[in-house]
Amino acid sequence: MSDRVLDDAYNIKKLMREAEALADESMLAFARLKQAMLAARLNPAVEVHTGQRALMRLNEAENQAMAMSTNLLRVHDELSKVAGIYAANDDGVPTEIPEASIARKKTDAEESIVV
Numbered sequence: 001m002s003d004r005v006l007d008d009a010y011n012i013k014k015l016m017r018e019a020e021a022l023a024d025e026s027m028l029a030f031a032r033l034k035q036a037m038l039a040a041r042l043n044p045a046v047e048v049h050t051g052q053r054a055l056m057r058l059n060e061a062e063n064q065a066m067a068m069s070t071n072l073l074r075v076h077d078e079l080s081k082v083a084g085i086y087a088a089n090d091d092g093v094p095t096e097i098p099e100a101s102i103a104r105k106k107t108d109a110e111e112s113i114v115v
């Protein structure tokens with residue numbers, strides 16, 4: 001493998017890991033925020049419905065973060081396939097991502113389509 005291809009591969013590997021870590025950090029931040037919001041609602045001076053819409057919106061954001069994380073796994077999987085072609089002589093351990101981890105879930109509308 002040429003030096004340029006090797007340098008690009010190492011840079012992409014580093015940036016891929018960075019993107020995955022940021023996705024995980026966002027999910028941890030959402031979890032901490034949800035915990036703080038729920039703990040604040042336990043205050044007897046606060047009505048039980050307070051912040052319900054905010055919690056629902058946070059749940060949507062968490063779902064989007066999980067979707068982003070899954071899509072990053074798909075990117076990682078595709079890059080691993082590229083590495084198998086261009087870095088065949090590299091001694092690195094290839095990333096193997098189980099198909100179930102990156103399988104695309106069909107929407108309700110897609111599942112109702114009869115072919």
